[in-house]
Amino acid sequence: MTPDESPSERSLSQDREPVEVLLAEDNPNDIELTRKAFEEGKMLNNLHVVQDGVEAIQFLRQEDEYADAPRPDIVLLDLEMPRKGGVEVLEDMEQDPVLKKLPVVVLTSSEAERDIVESYEHSANAYLTKPVGYQAFQDIVREIENFWFSIVKLPPTE
Template identity: 45%
Template structure:
């Protein structure tokens, strides 16, 4: 039985930055099983994620995510490099980032928080524990976290005028 979670008026927009196909499928299934209304967009590494967030030519357009779930170990640009780049961009820095990774290294945890990650979650290896972690993340995102809405975010282009 899926527990009741209050749902926002629209599904939450989630950008999952993950290069492992099994982890992507597991995340999709866990959100579905947990009954969390969401639109899950996927980028395979930090370069692709930043291009999509910045609407680079050749990348599919996507709405601004309500949250980014970010793995650390990826090709081209790893999650820590992407997080640092994202938090330097005035147009993207207010998007909450939850590190969702297998790394338990203290250095990765410290570096993530120093780069302003909202949370650091170690991915459990079995589905039941992973499902519980995703359900807890969903509850956290839907009932506890308050993110700036589009009207509350400062527009860096208008700041320069």
């Protein structure tokens, strides 16, 4: 910690524990691309995957089969998922005093302006369009790592 950094601030790069990443994604190919990109990344991480919005909320609230799940340091959220879409997950997170503090990066194939606007209206921290091809996808994951895990100061974990 630097002299001008308050004790309540933390950078994920300073943590000795692995970074906990929740990926809410229903496309098996995108799950595999993300998993591979994080495995090849520079940060020690645990990637947790849920395949729909209902499971995402259960994981985040540590309910049912996710009772022992860790609190993620960051959520990567697809918009188009079964049972509950990404915007609905954002709405649920907004209403929860603990979950609303978690950084959420929307990582989706949609470039629709209404999806971008709606995501930010519901407190998404970033909106990224999934690139085509593994190398471009890996580049996006590296940028996520660099920004969220090295530069950003986050509130203390609960």
